[in-house]
Amino acid sequence: MEKEQAKFRILMFPYLSYSHVYPYFELAKRLSNRNFHIYFCSSAINLETIKKTMQKQSPTDSSIELVELNVPSLPQLPPDLHTTKNVPPNLTSALLQAFQMSRSSFCEIFNDLKPDLVIYDYFEPWVPKLASSLGVPSVYFSTVGAATFSYFHHLFTHGSVSAFPFKEIYLLEHEKNDVKARIEVEIEDADQDFADGMLRLSSEIVLIKGSKGFDEKHIDHLSVLCQKRIVPVGLLVHDSEGNEENSDILRWLSEKERFSTLFICFGSEYFLSKGQIQEIAKGLELCDVNFIWVVKFSVEDELVTLEEALPQGFLERVKGRGMVVNGWAPQAKILSNPSTGAFASHCGWSSVTESLYYSVPIIAMPIRYDQPINARLVVDAGIGVEVVKGQDSLFTGEELSKSISKIFMERTGEDIRSKTRKLSQKIKEEEEQELGEVAEQIMKLCLKNKKQELA
Incomplete structure (x- = not known):
């Protein structure tokens, strides 16, 4: 009887936003079914919600381990506000600041777990730099769609969107101002490159929430702009509401x-x-x-x-x-x-x-x-x-x-x-194939790294 292949250990580290945590968790579930062991790292308040979801959906699953990130409790930001779901708008910057201050906690987690690969999020350019310094591949997973990244990367690269190939995608003046008015918090180790270097630092590929059946042309354009293979992970739709049939x-x-x-x-x-x-x-x-x-x-x-x-x-x-x-x-x-x-x-x-x-x-x-x-x-x-x-x-x-x-x-x-x-039907038909491609690409990076370690 053949010995079962050892699982590669993947450390997943989303930002503290609910709209980031759940896509990451859905991807974690799918990867855990494809011979990967997942360490899912977030704040205690986010992990409480994830834990409840796991108990409802797969109470015996041991392929996903929850790892608590020690987020500093600022005077105005107690632990129950270490998630964008709870934090009031005027404390959004404080939450991002506290997240940046959790870097030392993440470094300890990284050193203790010694993962084979890290999947990181926005606001975290220090994560792929840490991984690279230790010879570990890291992959950026964007919970934002390819059309958005394609539009803004084109603007960054060319200084204008006048030559952007998809005229149906645009921003009105007040919408441009809304984007410019985003919170100004210093991102540690941020590069002057597009998106603070998040795409450039990713090892060979970039994962993105979406499907070629929906936005293939934007995925392809983004791939050309950032010179990385953009791998869609599917729509990652989850039902975290539990059994509410009688509501x-x-x-x-x-x-x-x-x-x-x-x-x-x-x-x-x-x-x-x-x-x-x-x-x-x-x-x-x-x-x-x-x-x-x-x-x-x-x-x-x-x-x-x-x-x-x-x-x-x-x-x-x-x-x-x-x-x-x-x-x-x-x-x-x-x-x-x-x-x-x-x-x-x-x-x-x-x-x-x-x-x-x-x-x-x-x-x-x-x-x-x-x-x-x-x-x-x-x-x-x-x-x-x-x-x-x-x-x-x-x-x-x-x-x-x-x-x-x-x-x-x-x-x-x-x-x-x-x-x-x-x-919708087309996207569902492509879902398993896209997830298979994601697993294959991550496996290749892990195997490549193992070979380099043994060389």
């Missing part, structure tokens, strides 16, 4: 007709102003469509009630056809429900890929960062429409209503639904 939300939704209900959610890390909440409510009243609307309040506004944030009498007027949820809803289960007909989303990359995976058309309402580019990608792919903003760069109820009508009332919606369904 009031899903019971209510299942009583609605097929494709009759709009789901509205702006992710776990963005909070609408009261003015934007009022405009969305106006848009929902202007059209006769069922809806589930998730409204989140920041820590500063946690004492605000739904009744105070919404127009007076709104909940009573939409009773029966609308459900407004304060804080949280099982997004994956809502999107996979046959009654859901569209997703009004801020177009964070995880939300876009999840909606596409479940064949749900998108009503794009991008706010900042990569979201406008994702929204234009959605429109270009024919899987959604974008809500036009007003002169003050804010959404209006009237324009939201028009977009809802396009999906639910007009022939346009049928065409978009058909394209979304076909694209």
Whole structure:
């Protein structure tokens, strides 16, 4: 009987953002099924959530070990805020600062585990430099889509996007300002290269969340720009909600007709102003469509009630056809429900890929960062429409209503639904092949390093 091949040990180190942690964890699960042993490193608060997910999904899996990163507790940043899910917007910079200060903890973890390969995230150029100094290969895994990186890398390389080959991808002036206004915290060991050198430092390949079936041309263009092989890992859709089949939300939704209900959610890390909440409510009243609307309040506004944030009498007027949820809803289960007909989303990359995976058309309402580019990608792919903003760069109820009508009332919606369904099917058919390619490329790097050690 042949001896089982020893597993290569992979250390995965995502940033503390929820939108990074879960794609990394999904990739960890898939790699653990392909003869890799995964060490998953993050803050205690993030690991608590991951641990609960593991207990629900695979309680006996020993191929993934959770490793706690010691993140310093700054006076304004106790341990329960060591995740972007909990931290208020005014402390985002403090969280990144604390993360940079955890470098010594990670170095100790690295030296103790002696991994065969490291998969690292944004804000961490010191990780591949540490790995390189010890002769260990490291691979950058981007949770941001290829279209975004392709657009900004082209801008960095050429100083302009006038020659960017995909004219359907663009940013308006106020969107460019939103990108420039990102938090200014010194990133340790950052290079003057694009993205602080994150792509250049990656060993031979770069992993990216996405699928060639969806954004192949942007993957190819990015590969040319950074002179690295870009390997898509698939959409990495996860269902971290557990067994919520008997929840009031899903019971209510299942009583609605097929494709009759709009789901509205702006992710776990963005909070609408009261003015934007009022405009969305106006848009929902202007059209006769069922809806589930998730409204989140920041820590500063946690004492605000739904009744105070919404127009007076709104909940009573939409009773029966609308459900407004304060804080949280099982997004994956809502999107996979046959009654859901569209997703009004801020177009964070995880939300876009999840909606596409479940064949749900998108009503794009991008706010900042990569979201406008994702929204234009959605429109270009024919899987959604974008809500036009007003002169003050804010959404209006009237324009939201028009977009809802396009999906639910007009022939346009049928065409978009058909394209979304076909694209989703194509991506699912390619999923195993793409994951196989990821595993093969990582295995090659590990084997190459072993040969060099023995030489």
